[in-house]
Amino acid sequence: VRCQxxxxxxxxxxxxxxxxxxxxxxxxxxxxxxxxQFDPHPAGHQPEQEPQGPRSSYTGQGGQESEDYESEEQLQxxxxxxxxxxxxxxxxxxEAIAEGAKTLGLxxxxxxxxxSDGSDLILHFVSECNAKLxxxxxxxxxxxxxxxxxxxxTDEFLRDAVxxxxxxxxxxxxxxxxxxxxxxxxxxxxxxxSLLTRMIDDIWHYAGDQSTDFNWYTRRAVLTGIYNxxxxxxxxxxxxDFEDTWRFLENRVADAMNMSNAASQVQSTGEAVVQGLMGxxxxxxx
Amino acid sequence: AVRLCRxxxxxxxxxxxxxxxxxxxxxxEMHFGFQSVTEEERREKIYQVFESVAKKYDVxxxxxxxxxxxxxxDILVHKMNPCPGTLxxxxxxxxxxxxxxxxxxxxSVRDRQLRMKLKHHQSLSWQEIFExxxxxxxxxxxDSQVVVCDINREMLKAGKQKAQHLGYSEGLSWVLGNAEExxxxxxxxxxYTIAFGIRNVTRIDLALQEAYRVLKPGGRFLCLEFxxxxxxxxxxxxDLYSFQxxxxxxxxxxxxxxxxxxxxxxxxxxxxxxxxxxMIEDAGFFRVDYENLNFGIVAIHSGFKL
Numbered sequence: 001v002r003c004q005x006x007x008x009x010x011x012x013x014x015x016x017x018x019x020x021x022x023x024x025x026x027x028x029x030x031x032x033x034x035x036x037q038f039d040p041h042p043a044g045h046q047p048e049q050e051p052q053g054p055r056s057s058y059t060g061q062g063g064q065e066s067e068d069y070e071s072e073e074q075l076q077x078x079x080x081x082x083x084x085x086x087x088x089x090x091x092x093x094x095e096a097i098a099e100g101a102k103t104l105g106l107x108x109x110x111x112x113x114x115x116s117d118g119s120d121l122i123l124h125f126v127s128e129c130n131a132k133l134x135x136x137x138x139x140x141x142x143x144x145x146x147x148x149x150x151x152x153x154t155d156e157f158l159r160d161a162v163x164x165x166x167x168x169x170x171x172x173x174x175x176x177x178x179x180x181x182x183x184x185x186x187x188x189x190x191x192x193x194s195l196l197t198r199m200i201d202d203i204w205h206y207a208g209d210q211s212t213d214f215n216w217y218t219r220r221a222v223l224t225g226i227y228n229x230x231x232x233x234x235x236x237x238x239x240x241d242f243e244d245t246w247r248f249l250e251n252r253v254a255d256a257m258n259m260s261n262a263a264s265q266v267q268s269t270g271e272a273v274v275q276g277l278m279g280x281x282x283x284x285x286x
Numbered sequence: 287a288v289r290l291c292r293x294x295x296x297x298x299x300x301x302x303x304x305x306x307x308x309x310x311x312x313x314x315e316m317h318f319g320f321q322s323v324t325e326e327e328r329r330e331k332i333y334q335v336f337e338s339v340a341k342k343y344d345v346x347x348x349x350x351x352x353x354x355x356x357x358x359x360d361i362l363v364h365k366m367n368p369c370p371g372t373l374x375x376x377x378x379x380x381x382x383x384x385x386x387x388x389x390x391x392x393x394s395v396r397d398r399q400l401r402m403k404l405k406h407h408q409s410l411s412w413q414e415i416f417e418x419x420x421x422x423x424x425x426x427x428x429d430s431q432v433v434v435c436d437i438n439r440e441m442l443k444a445g446k447q448k449a450q451h452l453g454y455s456e457g458l459s460w461v462l463g464n465a466e467e468x469x470x471x472x473x474x475x476x477x478y479t480i481a482f483g484i485r486n487v488t489r490i491d492l493a494l495q496e497a498y499r500v501l502k503p504g505g506r507f508l509c510l511e512f513x514x515x516x517x518x519x520x521x522x523x524x525d526l527y528s529f530q531x532x533x534x535x536x537x538x539x540x541x542x543x544x545x546x547x548x549x550x551x552x553x554x555x556x557x558x559x560x561x562x563x564x565m566i567e568d569a570g571f572f573r574v575d576y577e578n579l580n581f582g583i584v585a586i587h588s589g590f591k592l
Contacts, residue, residue: 095369106504107476107477110590
């Protein structure tokens, strides 16, 4: 019978898996952009979960080192990122997360940390894609500011941004309908909606929108509509490299532009009509 | 001496006294129900309790909880959501309820997996389909295994008989062992469960440390146990039922008043949800959380070894 006696104080090594953040720099990045996700929080960051309490009280002088250990959130982030490669095979499920945990050397039971419908994995993926898109748009903006590139007209800008974002779905396109249905569950709607609106907001921001009137809402509503419908078209598109989808997107953006022109035309026509009527009324009264 | 039905006033007085002794051996005095005994005596008495109830354990469970204990155990296994290939250690597993549920769950998940796999292979030749079935015939559990560990020989015996009777043979092993000193190597198991057993462990902190030791990194600790009801009305009804009905049922069905008196008393002595959560965190687990079932009559605590 094995007998293990543990010292009452928990040594720094008590955490079996949460490793020093510095180790992560040696790890091969998943993509060039996600490397930024692995950056440690600014020095002095204390993971805020309560397990840090007992640890810091026991480590005394070693307390400084405990700051470098990654937090649970970072570990979860790593597991979800590793799980993405198993999605084409297992779908957006707890099984994919379990496989991801296995590749990190963890037990498959670690998937129990996440909700069993796979929503955590999907939300993680969506927020990663949004982050990548923001980066892309930021880089483009810098080029324009440095004068190395031309500023695109709005419709082209929107088209390119939406296309870039939708292209990120291509590796997972088979299982994406499942992901969409999970995102529409009432439980997940607040998070998925906020991710969507933030992304649309980002795109408009980089497109140079600085409106402060009702236009702000109409622009976002229009772009959300374009994005969602294009996404749905993409799901059942079988043309080579999704040509049909991009053509659909082009048409929708053009429609939106025409509509806004039409709207301003209607407004000026309306004003003209009103003035005409006023003139007629004045004439008649005389 | 056997304490007969205690009044509620005495309950609150006695709850205060052993509080300092919960989980840590502050001295040789421990609680056995509402009695005060030494550690050794406690182990001895608990062993005797389960020795005598072993044969009627399942029947009594059904009658005391009106069958709801089955739902509690189902919820535990659903919360675990094991995938094929999981290695489970069921401590104080006694008559094997959790182990059998685990096997059923994993089998159905595996079935679904195999069906999905075959669905993808739409145009297989008959030869290939035949081979698929061949290789998976002997892997209906997908390499999952459960080890049932219990300190009480009689309970293990009852469990083995039940397994034989119900037809469970694959992926199941029975080990005699003490939760405070498990006969297993480090970092072995994916999930550790203890259902209605941790209450009977004399040194809970040692059991939790052992749980931490034998779990793999990323492994999960799950504890299903009677706990504290905070709703005052329900608490009164529950006390009434516990102290008036259950020992009587024990006498009528199992012919053993004392063991069931011990049972309901030990429930009152057990730490409430938050305290148990703190103890689990002290053992080194992260993401410790609990879920109340039936307003706190029963609680499932979960923690991860990260």
